[in-house]
Amino acid sequence: MARKASLSGFPEHLPQERLVENFVLDTLRETFELHGFSPIETRSVETIDQLLRKGDIDKEVYAISRLQEDDSRGKKEKLALHFDLTVPFARYVVENAGYLNFPFMRYQIQKVWRGERPQEGRAREFTQADVDVVGDGELPFRYDVELALVMVDALSKLPIPAFKLRINNRKLSEGFYKGIGLEDTAGVLRSIDKIDKIGPDAVAQLLKDELGANDEQAEAAIKLAQIKTDDTSFVEQVRALGVEHELLEEGIAELEEVIAETSKRAPGRVLADLSIARGLDYYTGTVYETVLVGHEQLGSICSGGRYESLASNGKKTYPGVGLSIGVTRVVARILSQNFAQASRSVPSAVFIALTNDEMWSSAQDVADNLRSRGIACEVSANAAKFGKQIKYAEKRGIPFVWFLNEKDGVIDHQVKDIRCGEQVEADPTSWNPPAEDLKVSVTAVGE
Template sequence: MSDEQLVRPALVSGFPEWLPEVRLVEQRWLDEIRQGFERYGFCSVETPSVEALEVLLAKGETSQEVYTLRRLQAEAADDGDARLGLHFDLTVPFARYVATHFNDLVFPLRRYQIQRVWRGERPQEGRYREFTQCDIDVINIDHVPLHFDAELPRIIHEILTGLDIPAWSVNINNRKVLQGFYRGLGIDDPLAVIRIADKIDKIGTAGVEKLLATRLELTPAQIRSCLDLAHIRGRDAGVADDIRRLGVTSELLAEGLDELSFVLAELSDLPAGSVVADLSIARGLDYYTGTVYEGKFVDWPDYGSICSGGRYADLAGSFIRRHLPGIGMSIGLTRIFAKLVAEGRLPAGPSCPSDVLVVIPSDARRAEAGATAALLRNRGYNVEVYHQADKLGKQIRYASRKGIPFVWFPPFEDGKPHEVKDMAGGEQVTADPRTWARP
């Protein structure tokens, strides 16, 4: 093949991929996340990567992010596939799933879903066009008890603590507080303010102030009160008093403050700083109606959220005539991984899952090497047989490069014992594949 025929093997921007040693850590983390969800009784659900566009756009505000599907050879008049799109999150597909299988599900439904999602965003640090989300949601008929608003961040805290990632905190707010506060200020469109306030970590206080003035034409006093609210932080129910001191009142605000105080009190036993009430957290998606969450790295405050979610009143109601409120949180696994890789903070492991490499002393001993590997595999070990008879030094170097912790030597001659080498300590001892136990 000539140079002109070669296709440049370039990675498409916004679609991360990992080397084997990083991917192996990711898979182990996925196992830990799954086990963490299941410890609390959440069941696994998986939905198709593709949904009808009317499903994906049921709430309407993310149309610019949706990738649509179309066959390369599709005829101009064939628009069937053009009404399909890749899901941009897992919450909307889950709501559709609940509506589809409503009569076969047991409520309240605790589900977890670990899948890749796609968003048409401009690739940059922390923002990708393909990434893995790990979601948990509780959805119920008519009412989801408020204690779930505290249980979900507790589960996420337990999982992230177990993964031993750099310092982070889960920031909590309540959309009722925001909407009730803005209504108390006499603002007619609280959701419009929420969408702008949600940009404060991206464009700063001055940027939000300008947008509130130019786009919504709020008065200087209204803008000042909105910004005063956004700057409130607290670790306990005392944050509600800070908000009341701003002098704004409404029934919805009072309801939201009660809910926020309850959640903070329920999580008060967690380590100081791991859960923080942050009134700048808004969550831009319109379907959130109560508690909202955003988890952030402490050392990288400008980096995107590593977990997020919130309570929604009736997302599934777009697809079925039943009131089905829910609450959910998501771990942004790809965003966490990418940052730790970039910062050299990922605890990288070996580049393969093998516990043992069985060497091939000679072509005549290949069958015995295979039989030895089979014995070890049957006893629960991950075992790789070297691919050909070669110099022992080369086979040992192969194990070292891949991070395989033990090298097994079948007998080189009849009547000789098996031996195993500990690659970390260098010790080589006789061993029986039927009884050997990894130190």
């Protein structure tokens, strides 16, 4: 990708790149549906009040206004573009609860907007792919396992390097901090969240300077965050730190169940990582992050967690668990590292050449025949020299060129594989390309 976006933070793709992106989007959609998730879309805008309920993100939000707003009709609610798909989903659930079946499993693949400074892996307009399940009042804990497995399945099918789903549990961390006497657990989590960026020593200093931790407390918090195991052995490592708290026990039990099941069903894909905090404070239990091995600096490509009361209409609460894939981030990396390529730059498998201008309608008949059998094709718009028409197909990577020759009122059909030059007689009502040439394929390029 030598090209740069003409508007910083608003990436656009060439057609052959869009085919790769579509492959990713189709794969995610198909996987989510195989796991039983229903598609929804929410509007792109929310009221600003709704968007800002969840905290300190106002400077990231894009407000919208009509250029010639008629202010005379009284103050209207201010609108802004959504910055994620969780807040709109929560509103959607509360608004439509009477029409939904719970537990409600939905996926949602849409653009979101954030006015952040653009950098690699961070755009101002980007696509997220979310799966969530929400219950009416309660939601079985098993979905914490199931949602992780859905995303492992989805990511496994993408042309990306090995990935690790890192899992922690807020109850475990918060219970531990309370157990060592640090009561501002949100503050501790915020500091711990920086451990990958600034290192353990700097985080320890932060805990002491900003949260009043003593040396022992800071040391214990850092030790907890450094526990990473690909099985349930994290349990004894936590116990070895000798801290006791009811919430800690609950968190250990939950994380143990999640790691036991996911490591069994998706070996090598998951890691208990007790440094994972997730910035947003609506998570209340399991939290997830995902990194591409060898591309950790790209940041998390798939994150989420359990929330006990994201959505509420005052009387009822709707607990849920969900994860979100940063599609634009993943696709940008696939393209910039050339992890995958489309087999051709256009959907057409066949280019129908024109012998002379009068054959255009017969050529359209061939096209109708092929299309009715699912074979994508184009008809040449003019009867240029065959060499020129073949070059047209070649430039686009179209594998087959179809020729029509009229002799004594009968049309002779031939089709040529322009990669090898082989040309054969063909019947437009029955000829088929080899299965691998029928559709554009997107294949991983060897690393």
